[in-house]
Amino acid sequence: MHLYLIRHGQTPSNVLGLLDTARPGPGLTALGEIQAARIPVSLSGTLIDTITVSTLLRTRLTASPLATARGVPIGVAEGLHEIEAGELEGLGDPDSVRRYLQTAYAWGAGELDVRMPGAESGRAFFERFDTDIDAIAATGADSAVVVSHGAAIRVWTTNRAGNVPPTFLLDHHLDNTGVAVLSGSPRSGWILENWAGTPIGGVDLADPSAPDPTGEALDSSPREDKPTTERVVHPSSP
Numbered sequence: 001m002h003l004y005l006i007r008h009g010q011t012p013s014n015v016l017g018l019l020d021t022a023r024p025g026p027g028l029t030a031l032g033e034i035q036a037a038r039i040p041v042s043l044s045g046t047l048i049d050t051i052t053v054s055t056l057l058r059t060r061l062t063a064s065p066l067a068t069a070r071g072v073p074i075g076v077a078e079g080l081h082e083i084e085a086g087e088l089e090g091l092g093d094p095d096s097v098r099r100y101l102q103t104a105y106a107w108g109a110g111e112l113d114v115r116m117p118g119a120e121s122g123r124a125f126f127e128r129f130d131t132d133i134d135a136i137a138a139t140g141a142d143s144a145v146v147v148s149h150g151a152a153i154r155v156w157t158t159n160r161a162g163n164v165p166p167t168f169l170l171d172h173h174l175d176n177t178g179v180a181v182l183s184g185s186p187r188s189g190w191i192l193e194n195w196a197g198t199p200i201g202g203v204d205l206a207d208p209s210a211p212d213p214t215g216e217a218l219d220s221s222p223r224e225d226k227p228t229t230e231r232v233v234h235p236s237s238p
Contacts, residue, residue, distance in 0.1 A: 001137060001141055001142055001143065001144060001183060001184070002142065002143045002144070002181065002182070002183050002193075002198075002203045003044070003133070003136075003137075003144055003146065003183070003184075003190070004043075004048075004060055004076070004143070004144065004145045004146065004179055004180075004181055005146050005148060005153045005179065005180040005181075005182070005183070006039070006062070006063075006121060006145060006146065006147045006148070006150060006177060006179045007147075007148065007149060007150050007153055007158065007174050007175070007176055007177060007178050007179070008028075008032075008056075008058040008059045008061075008062040008147055008148070008176065008177070009027045009028045009029075009031075009032030009033065009034075009035040009036045009058065009061070009062045009176050010028060010032035010035060010176040011025070011028060011029060011032060011058050012026050012029055012098055013025075013026055014029075015029060015188070016092060017092040018090060018091065018092040018096070019085040019088050019089060019090065019092065019096065019097065019100055020085075020089070020090065020091060020117040021081070021082040021083065021084050021085045021149075022084075022089060023055055023056055023081065024055070024056060024057045025056040025057050025058055026057070026058060027057055027058060028058055028061050030060065030132070031156070032061075032062070032140045032176060032180050033061070035062070035176055035177040036061060036062045036063075036064065036065050037065050038177070039062070039065060039066045039177060040065055040066050040068075040069035040070070042236045043066065043145075046069055046143065047064070047142065047143045048071070048072055048143055048144075048145050049064050049139075049141035049142055049143050049144060050072065050075065050136060050139060050144045050145065051067050051072050051073070051074050051075065051144075051145045051196065052074070052075040052076070052077050052080065052132070052136055052144065052145070052146050052147070053068060053074055053075070053076055053077070053080070053146075053147045053148075054076070054077065054080040054081040054082070054147070054148055054149065055076060055077075055078060055080075055081050055153050056081050056082065056149070059080075059147040059148060059149070059172045060074060060076070060179065062144070062147050063127055063171075066116070066145065066208070077132035077135070077136075077146075078128070078132070079127075079128030079129050079130075079131050079132040080128075080129060080132050080146060080148045080149075080152070081148075081149065081157065082148075082149035082150075082151060082153070083100075083104055083107075083116065083119075083120075083149070083151045083152050084118075084119040084120055085100055085116065085119065085203045086117050086118030086119025087117040087118035087119070088100050088116070088117060088118075091137065097198075099117065100116070100151075103115075103117075104151050104154070104155050104169065105155075105169050105170060106122065106160035107122030107125060107155050107159065108125070108154070108155045108159050108160075108169040109159075109166040109167075109169075110159065110166060112125075112126065119172075119223050122155075125152075125155070126159065128158070129152065129156050130160075130186070133146070133156075133186065134186045137185055137186050150174050151178075153174060153180055154169050154172065154174055155169060157180050157190075157192060158183065159189050160182075161182060161188075161190050161191060161192035162189045162190065162191060162203075163192055164192050167187055170181060172195060174195075174196070176198070177190050178195075178196040179196050180192060180194070180196070181192070181193045181194040181195075213234075
């Protein structure tokens with residue numbers, strides 16, 4: 001199957017550079033609404049069997065124009081929400097953002113027992129995200145759209161796509177409404193076919209003035225707690 005992981009449109013917290021992962025979360029900015037409205041046009045030549053969003057409001061608002069245009073109902077999955085910030089929730093200072101991103105990077109590199117301060121471990125994140133991706137694949141859909149979140153998409157893709165290195169997350173950002181296109185299945189594994197560093201609706205929808213922490217790349221400067229490069233292989237579905 002083809003899996004289209006689309007990041008939600010811009011939110012006020014993205015503009016302010018805040019770690020905002022709690023439910024239900026904010027809606028979209030005016031630019032975010034325009035970004036969402038462009039998605040049906042951008043995917044006009046793409047077959048879509050299912051559309052699934054997370055429990056956070058911004059993903060449903062982002063998916064709504066596409067769902068209306070295609071006549072495809074929106075499904076809500078409990079495990080596709082953003083990586084929870086825990087004690088870092090609502091913060092936007094450089095140290096907090098870097099701590100969040102370093103934890104996410106460790107997960108992508110395979111250090112699943114590392115825990116976000118006051119929140120979930122990498123193992124818990126992959127368990128919930130994999131469960132919902134597996135359920136979508138089990139529907140038999142040939143082409144599935146999942147509207148999720150910047151850090152969640154980047155971490156999951158880095159660890160689950162067999163053709164990218166564990167360092168992929170380190171230097172690949174994902175703008176609002178950016179898309180990762182993967183092919184494969186939970187049983188055979190996933191291959192990343194395309195990664196958009198700009199919104200799928202066009203570069204004019206990017207907002208370089210917004211700090212937007214969960215979509216940013218982590219710089220490649222050395223650090224003492226450098227994660228291992230061991231990849232965790234997703235077990236085959238029964």
